[in-house]
Amino acid sequence: MIQSVNSIPAFDIKQQYTTIETEVSAAVLDVLVSGRYIGGPLVEGFEKQFAAYHGVTACVACNSGTDALFLALRALEIGVGDEVITTPFTFVATAEVISAVGAKPVFVDIDATTLNIDLQQVAAAITPKTKAIIPVHLFGQPVDMTTLMAIAQSHNLAVIEDCAQSTGASWGGAKVGSIGHIGCFSFYPTKNLGACGDGGAITTNDPAIAAKLRILKEHGQRNRYQYEEIGVNSRLDAIQAVILAIKLPHLDDWNQQRRAIATYYNQFLSQVAGIVTPQELTGGVSVWNQYTIRISSQGQNGSSAAYRESVRSQLQERGVNSTVYYPHPLHLQPVYQHLDYQPGQLPVAEQACHEVLSLPMFPELTTQQQDQVIYALKDSLE
Ligand SMILES: *Cc1c(COP(=O)(O)O)cnc(C)c1O
Numbered sequence: 001m002i003q004s005v006n007s008i009p010a011f012d013i014k015q016q017y018t019t020i021e022t023e024v025s026a027a028v029l030d031v032l033v034s035g036r037y038i039g040g041p042l043v044e045g046f047e048k049q050f051a052a053y054h055g056v057t058a059c060v061a062c063n064s065g066t067d068a069l070f071l072a073l074r075a076l077e078i079g080v081g082d083e084v085i086t087t088p089f090t091f092v093a094t095a096e097v098i099s100a101v102g103a104k105p106v107f108v109d110i111d112a113t114t115l116n117i118d119l120q121q122v123a124a125a126i127t128p129k130t131k132a133i134i135p136v137h138l139f140g141q142p143v144d145m146t147t148l149m150a151i152a153q154s155h156n157l158a159v160i161e162d163c164a165q166s167t168g169a170s171w172g173g174a175k176v177g178s179i180g181h182i183g184c185f186s187f188y189p190t191k192n193l194g195a196c197g198d199g200g201a202i203t204t205n206d207p208a209i210a211a212k213l214r215i216l217k218e219h220g221q222r223n224r225y226q227y228e229e230i231g232v233n234s235r236l237d238a239i240q241a242v243i244l245a246i247k248l249p250h251l252d253d254w255n256q257q258r259r260a261i262a263t264y265y266n267q268f269l270s271q272v273a274g275i276v277t278p279q280e281l282t283g284g285v286s287v288w289n290q291y292t293i294r295i296s297s298q299g300q301n302g303s304s305a306a307y308r309e310s311v312r313s314q315l316q317e318r319g320v321n322s323t324v325y326y327p328h329p330l331h332l333q334p335v336y337q338h339l340d341y342q343p344g345q346l347p348v349a350e351q352a353c354h355e356v357l358s359l360p361m362f363p364e365l366t367t368q369q370q371d372q373v374i375y376a377l378k379d380s381l382e
Contacts, residue, residue: 007319008360008369013189015364016254020246024196027242037238046241047201049248054175054183056203058210061236062217065164065186066093068200069134071234072160072182073101075212078131085125086134086162087117088329089349094136094162095330103131105339107331109346113279115292115356116143118348123151132158137166137176139325139358140192140258140289144281145171145179152180160184165289167193168255172283177203187236187244192258192287193251195240257363258288261370265291265359268374274298274381290325294355295381304354312357314380320373323358 017024031042043061051059062068078084080102086094088107098105108121117135133152135143145161152159159180163169167185169176177183185191187199204210215222220231236244262278270277276294280286295311297304308324315322329349331341343350359373 006372008321008365008372010321010323010358010360011190011362012364013194013362016362020250023246024243027246028239031238031242034238038235040238042238042245043236043241046236046245046248049245050185050201051203053248053251054178054203056178056183057205058203058207060202060204060210060213060217061241062200062202062234063236064198064200064234065162065184065188065191066097066200067217067232067234068184068186068202069093069160069162070097070100071213071216071232072184072202073097073103073132074216074231075182075209076132076158076160078103078158081129082131083127083129084132084134085117085122085130087136087138087349088331088346089115089326089352090136090138090162090330091164091326092330092333093164094134095336098134099335104129105330105336106130107329107336107339107341107346107349109348110352112348112352114141114143114281115139115278115352116141119144119147119151122148126151126155126157130155130157132160134160134162135180136162136164137169139278139292140166140169140287141278141280142166142169142171142176142284142286144283145174145176146283149179158182164188164191166287167191168251169287170285178205181206182209187240190289192255192289193244193247196243197237197240199236199240199244200234201236254363255287258361259286261361261363261365262286262288262291264367264370265374269293269377272378272381275377288361290323290358291361292325292356292358293377294352295357296355304351308355308357311377311380315376318372318376318379320376321360324356325358326356327353329353 082103161180164186183203187195217234220229297307
């Protein structure tokens with residue numbers, strides 16, 4: 001591979017794999033030999049382990065984080081004529097599933113400090129049609145769930161936590177995904193707990209919801225070959241389940257390493273002019289799926305996005321790869337044109353899209369690499 005020896009990727013999954021390779025290889029081979037590829041004790045075992053980790057009574061494994069969110073909405077019987085409030089500053093799946101069940105996504109602006117949904121705006125957006133709120137614990141940082149649950153309870157609304165980027169994060173001592181009515185997780189390889197392929201899970205303390213989820217994820221089947229409603233096929237493979245079962249006991253350590261890296265970055269970057277470093281909300285423990293700074297174009301010529309792009313390419317020249325999550329807010333995407341949002345309507349999210357830049361963040365990043373990121377960024381800003 002021709003790559004500068006000093007080049008730092010935005011994310012690296014192979015290093016982590018080498019630390020558990022022997023265990024994973026043996027376990028995967030066992031599954032192959034067993035012939036039990038779909039369902040079975042390994043998938044059930046992982047569901048129990050994941051539920052216990054979160055302190056919830058039920059975990060239902062599924063095919064992806066997107067399916068987890070879709071199934072959650074279906075289990076709550078949210079559909080045509082209903083409104084679901086969410087953030088425009090997230091991965092498209094969060095809103096896509098609302099549309100997929102026939103409901104209407106209602107986007108509200110985000111908080112400039114946390115980049116998470118602005119809870120005052122949530123309260124203001126509630127109408128008689130509102131059925132649920134989907135908060136996203138973006139980049140690993142938990143939403144203030146105390147305030148959100150109070151808003152939801154006073155209006156009798158369901159809360160579906162999008163925990164795709166925040167496995168292991170907590171708010172007020174409780175794991176995210178255990179606070180709302182339903183928690184939705186993704187095991188996409190770049191997430192904090194990543195499989196070697198697609199995977200997802202749903203957590204809940206409500207046995208009726210868990211039972212309904214199990215029916216929906218299996219073609220709407222309650223008893224064999226008896227179909228009660230239109231469902232889907234959404235499974236976590238036994239191979240992924242066994243890999244995740246091996247990885248889960250390491251998750252807290254890996255998240256702790258991410259936290260140490262974020263602290264180090266903050267220590268050396270928080271005073272640097274021209275950027276805003278991420279802050280952790282009191283009460284929350286972030287798991288730093290991303291370390292995302294904002295690059296202010298004040299005093300620079302041209303637009304924020306153009307300036308951000310120039311910093312990004314200068315970082316690249318210095319061997320530091322960075323990523324823009326997310327360049328466009330969902331309310332202004334072509335697919336949501338029919339909802340009639342106008343540019344300027346959700347200004348904080350729109351500005352964030354022009355300014356954010358995610359620096360390399362994964363548990364195995366060495367201090368030397370972190371230093372290189374810090375120096376490269378300082379140089380690129382001058
Ligand atoms: C990754 C992600 C999803 C979707 O997860 P998949 O497993 O890729 O389907 C949903 N929401 C957010 C915020 C995500 O980051």
